[in-house]
Amino acid sequence: MRQDGDASKVTISDVAKSVGVATSTVSRALTQPGRVSESMKARVVAAAAELGYRPNPQARSLTSGRTHSIALLVPDVTNPFYFGLIRGTQAQAKAHGYRHILVDTEESAEVEATALLEVSASVDGVVIAASRLSDSALAAAAKQTPLVVINREIDQVPCVIIDTATGMIQALDHLASLGHSEIAYLSGPASSWSNRKRWRALQQAARSLGVTCHQVGPFAPTMQSGAAAADAAVRYGVTACLFFNDLLAIGALKRFAERGIRVPQDMSVVGCDDIFGADFCNPPLTTLTAPIEQAGRVATDMLVSALHNSNTAVPVPRQREKLPTHLTIRSSTGDRPAASGKRADSE
Amino acid sequence: MRQDGDASKVTISDVAKSVGVATSTVSRALTQPGRVSESMKARVVAAAAELGYRPNPQARSLTSGRTHSIALLVPDVTNPFYFGLIRGTQAQAKAHGYRHILVDTEESAEVEATALLEVSASVDGVVIAASRLSDSALAAAAKQTPLVVINREIDQVPCVIIDTATGMIQALDHLASLGHSEIAYLSGPASSWSNRKRWRALQQAARSLGVTCHQVGPFAPTMQSGAAAADAAVRYGVTACLFFNDLLAIGALKRFAERGIRVPQDMSVVGCDDIFGADFCNPPLTTLTAPIEQAGRVATDMLVSALHNSNTAVPVPRQREKLPTHLTIRSSTGDRPAASGKRADSE
DNA sequence: CTGAAAGCGCTAACAT
DNA sequence: ATGTTAGCGCTTTCAG
Numbered sequence: 001m002r003q004d005g006d007a008s009k010v011t012i013s014d015v016a017k018s019v020g021v022a023t024s025t026v027s028r029a030l031t032q033p034g035r036v037s038e039s040m041k042a043r044v045v046a047a048a049a050e051l052g053y054r055p056n057p058q059a060r061s062l063t064s065g066r067t068h069s070i071a072l073l074v075p076d077v078t079n080p081f082y083f084g085l086i087r088g089t090q091a092q093a094k095a096h097g098y099r100h101i102l103v104d105t106e107e108s109a110e111v112e113a114t115a116l117l118e119v120s121a122s123v124d125g126v127v128i129a130a131s132r133l134s135d136s137a138l139a140a141a142a143k144q145t146p147l148v149v150i151n152r153e154i155d156q157v158p159c160v161i162i163d164t165a166t167g168m169i170q171a172l173d174h175l176a177s178l179g180h181s182e183i184a185y186l187s188g189p190a191s192s193w194s195n196r197k198r199w200r201a202l203q204q205a206a207r208s209l210g211v212t213c214h215q216v217g218p219f220a221p222t223m224q225s226g227a228a229a230a231d232a233a234v235r236y237g238v239t240a241c242l243f244f245n246d247l248l249a250i251g252a253l254k255r256f257a258e259r260g261i262r263v264p265q266d267m268s269v270v271g272c273d274d275i276f277g278a279d280f281c282n283p284p285l286t287t288l289t290a291p292i293e294q295a296g297r298v299a300t301d302m303l304v305s306a307l308h309n310s311n312t313a314v315p316v317p318r319q320r321e322k323l324p325t326h327l328t329i330r331s332s333t334g335d336r337p338a339a340s341g342k343r344a345d346s347e
Numbered sequence: 348m349r350q351d352g353d354a355s356k357v358t359i360s361d362v363a364k365s366v367g368v369a370t371s372t373v374s375r376a377l378t379q380p381g382r383v384s385e386s387m388k389a390r391v392v393a394a395a396a397e398l399g400y401r402p403n404p405q406a407r408s409l410t411s412g413r414t415h416s417i418a419l420l421v422p423d424v425t426n427p428f429y430f431g432l433i434r435g436t437q438a439q440a441k442a443h444g445y446r447h448i449l450v451d452t453e454e455s456a457e458v459e460a461t462a463l464l465e466v467s468a469s470v471d472g473v474v475i476a477a478s479r480l481s482d483s484a485l486a487a488a489a490k491q492t493p494l495v496v497i498n499r500e501i502d503q504v505p506c507v508i509i510d511t512a513t514g515m516i517q518a519l520d521h522l523a524s525l526g527h528s529e530i531a532y533l534s535g536p537a538s539s540w541s542n543r544k545r546w547r548a549l550q551q552a553a554r555s556l557g558v559t560c561h562q563v564g565p566f567a568p569t570m571q572s573g574a575a576a577a578d579a580a581v582r583y584g585v586t587a588c589l590f591f592n593d594l595l596a597i598g599a600l601k602r603f604a605e606r607g608i609r610v611p612q613d614m615s616v617v618g619c620d621d622i623f624g625a626d627f628c629n630p631p632l633t634t635l636t637a638p639i640e641q642a643g644r645v646a647t648d649m650l651v652s653a654l655h656n657s658n659t660a661v662p663v664p665r666q667r668e669k670l671p672t673h674l675t676i677r678s679s680t681g682d683r684p685a686a687s688g689k690r691a692d693s694e
Numbered sequence: 695c696t697g698a699a700a701g702c703g704c705t706a707a708c709a710t
Numbered sequence: 711a712t713g714t715t716a717g718c719g720c721t722t723t724c725a726g
Contacts, residue, residue: 011719022697027721037695057469058414059719061405062702069448069469077434080623086433087424090451099469101416102449104437122404122416122446250627276427280597282629358703369713374705384711406703409718 010053018047030055069099070303071123072296073115075107075130079221080275081245081292085129085150088296096304098124107189109133120145125303127296128152132191146306148299151194153320158306160299160321164194164272165201167288167325171242171270172202174286174327176209179336180240180268186229186252187217188244195244198272202242214238219248226251234261239336240268246275246287253281253332264334274328284330291323298323357400365394377402416446417650418466419643420475422454426568427622428592428639432476432497435643443651445471454536456480467492472650474643475499479538493653495646498541500667505653507646507668511541511619512548514635514672518589518617519549521633521674523556526683527587527615533576533599534564535591542591545619549589561585566595573598581606586614586683593618593625593634600628600679611681621675630678637672645670 012030016023021040028035029044036044047053061067072089074082086102093100103119105112109132116133120126125146131138135154141147142157149159175183185202188195199215206213216232219225221244230252233241243249249271256263263269263283271278271287278285298321359377363370368387375382376391383391394400408414419436421429433449440447450466452459456479463480467473472493478485482501488494489504496506522530532549535542546562553560563579566572568591577599580588590596596618603610610616610630618625618634625632645668 012721013719023720024698024722025696028696031721035695040695054464054468056409056719058405058408059702060721062403062409062704062719063721065702067405077430077437080427080430083424083427083430086449090424090449094451099466100449102433102437102447104441117401119446121401254627277624277627280601280624280628282627359705360703370703371705371714372712375712378705382711387711403703406718407705409703409720410705412718 010051012053012055014051015044015048015053018051019043066307067099067122067124068097069093069101069123070300071101071103071119071126073103073105073112073119073126073128073131075105075112075132077102077104079247080277081221081247081273082129083276084292085296088293088298089127089300090296091293092297092300092304096300098304105132107132109191113137116141116145124307127299127303130192130194146303148303148306150295150299153193158302158319160295160302160323162194162290162292162295162323162325164288164290164325165197167290167327168198168201168242168272169205170327171272171286171288172205172209172211172213174329174333175240175242175268175270176211178240178268178333180238181211181336182236182238182240183211183213184216184233184236184238184241185213186219186233186241186243186248187215188219188221188248190218192221192244198244213242217244219244221245221247223247223251223254226253227255230255230259230261233267234259239266240270240333242270242272244272246271246273246278246285249285249287249332250277250281253283253285257282263332266337268333268336270333279330283332286327286329286331286333288325289328290325295323357398359400359402361398362391362395362400365398366390413654414446414469414471415444416440416448416470417647418448418450418470418473420450420452420459420462420466420473420478422452422459422477422479424449424451426594427624428568428594428620429476430623431639432643435640435645436474436647437643438640439644439647439651443647445651452479454479456538460484463488463492471654474646474650477539477541493650495650495653497642497646500540505649505666507642507649507670509541509637509639509642509670509672511635511637511672512544514637514674515545515548515589515619516552517674518619518633518635519552519556519558519560521676521680522587522589522615522617523558525587525615525680527585528558528683529583529585529587530558530560531563531580531583531585531588532560533566533580533588533590533595534562535566535568535595537565539568539591545591560589564591566591568592568594570594570598570601573600574602577602577606577608580614581608587617587680588614589617590619593620593622593632596632596634596679597624597628600630600632604629610679613684615680615683617680626677633674633676633678633680635672636675638670642670 012026013023016026026044029041090100103115127148129150202213219229226248271285274287274289278287359373360370363373373391376388437447450462474495476497549560566576573595618632621634621636625634
């Protein structure tokens with residue numbers, strides 16, 4: 001194991017020379033289990049260790065065409081929601097022996113398109129979260145590069161979906177059962193597929209539950225926008241609100257406190273995602289718990305298995321994974337205010 | 348821009364053929380500004396676009412030896428503290444045209460050593476945050492690979508340090524000025540360099556401020572450990588505590604609440620880092636605000652400039668950057684309880 | 695089972 | 711300013 005003059009410069013041919021065989025034999029011994037004799041393999045491995053040989057990934061990639069790395073594209077590394085994803089993909093990439101490349105696409109379709117084009121040349125596959133690209137652009141990209149999208153549903157493109165739409169219905173039900181009938185949905189970016197799905201689900205559910213649900217927004221999915229969202233909710237005279245995400249909800253919590261609106265006595269608040277912080281904000285947030293990290297892991301698994309199967313003729317096992325969410329009730333939701341309130345028009 | 352039969356398979360020699368020149372000319376036109384005539388450059392660029400040529404990064408790396416990517420090694424991607432770092436390095440890597448590879452070293456020296464060895468072959472340089480490796484191991488690694496360490500001070504190894512030690516003194520001063528004299532420092536991992544630095548600074552400062560500061564711990568730097576830390580602080584009979592980080596402090600806040608210990612009336616709490624959530628936990632946390640993201644940016648800048656200067660004989664400009672912290676006072680600190688014990692009588 | 699040889703796509707000396 | 715010619719380190723036919 002010792003005695004490497006200066007490491008990294010040791011090539012396969014140094015090893016070959018040292019053992020007295022051809023470079024091809026070394027290559028085989030190191031990468032193709034059964035293609036050489038046991039004794040040969042042992043000698044090569046020993047020599048490689050002895051010399052401190054480290055394969056050059058670039059050279060290997062050049063011939064093999066495989067880089068052993070995957071990329072994760074997220075709209076905003078700043079958003080805690082995506083940290084769960086980063087965690088999941090990073091962990092799983094590592095588990096499969098892949099390097100993990102992280103790219104921030106800045107909530108922009110153009111940046112995303114460029115990043116995808118650039119990075120796809122240096123990775124074996126890509127996971128894209130909450131893509132801002134059009135369905136057709138994604139479908140086209142998927143033909144060029146192994147791709148898994150998260151929170152997006154496109155024909156022929158493998159995807160994992162966090163089913164917040166169904167979850168939102170549960171949340172609405174929860175609010176209805178607390179007596180709320182005037183409810184606001186503080187919506188996220190118009191370009192967000194998840195946002196559209198949720199609103200559609202809410203509309204339908206509201207009808208059958210006999211409550212009124214107003215769509216308000218769109219708002220940027222950030223804490224800062226929470227204040228504006230809170231004010232808008234108040235303006236609508238609702239007694240409860242569902243926020244596009246926890247960031248917005250937590251920002252709103254702050255604003256409500258500033259304005260002397262008590263949560264949940266005067267206003268019930270429901271978030272979405274259950275990000276870090278949702279359990280210790282004030283009051284702790286009732287929210288839709290999303291298996292974010294799991295989504296990252298599943299997406300990575302799908303991608304990796306697709307990469308492996310692309311050699312063999314085996315069809316990719318699962319093309320579409322839908323992950324359930326569940327409602328976590330904490331302290332930000334409560335009964336509808338008894339009467340009057342700040343301007344309940346119906347009472 | 349159109350008409351690429353099937354993209355990605357277009358090579359530099361296809362472009363060369365199309366223009367009717369040598370591949371080297373194409374290479375130059377595309378990468379060495381002044382080495383070809385303007386008109387030639389234009390023709391090549393046009394042809395490249397026409398054919399949909401995309402350079403193969405692996406091939407490029409093989410000859411040039413440069414991969415245009417840098418790696419960030421962090422002990423735990425799960426820890427929000429590192430979110431800021433990831434953000435900073437990712438943003439700056441991108442700004443400099445580098446890909447950003449993220450590696451979780453699982454708080455383990457062995458994993459870190461392996462990761463460093465593996466990844467260093469495929470990147471131009473590495474940023475290591477809060478390394479668990481020994482000084483000598485890091486110094487050795489720095490000789491092999493361009494390296495910048497964050498929160499670690501080693502001879503000959505470029506580093507950026509977040510000066511929490513000095514900040515801790517401010518925090519202690521703040522507590523002393525509120526009348527606290529029995530104070531606990533709830534310490535982090537023994538292997539943490541920052542932890543050792545802080546405790547040393549606190550010890551000295553405590554003496555000159557005439558207060559008593561007990562070191563308690565070590566504790567894992569997580570929210571879950573916060574409960575144990577809180578209990579330990581109570582056992583010591585202190586009226587104020589400084590936590591190794593915000594995670595621990597926020598966890599402790601929860602525990603204090605459970606035990607009916609009011610913050611800050613019965614116990615003052617100071618965190619460290621000012622992570623996401625420190626401003627909206629309950630009560631909002633007085634903490635040492637650390638320029639984490641900036642640290643990531645600065646480290647990346649140092650690394651990139653070192654990479655560029657490694658060609659020319661110019662010496663690396665800054666080898667050591669110390670970033671100041673400042674105390675952010677929110678609501679978790681207050682006057683020492685009037686009487687003894689944990690029950691305050693005022694009001 | 696092993697060796698020889700031909701590149702992968704691109705860059706970098708040398709020529710011209 | 712452009713063309714020629716070698717490789718970078720490795721994998722992979724194709725022979726033997």
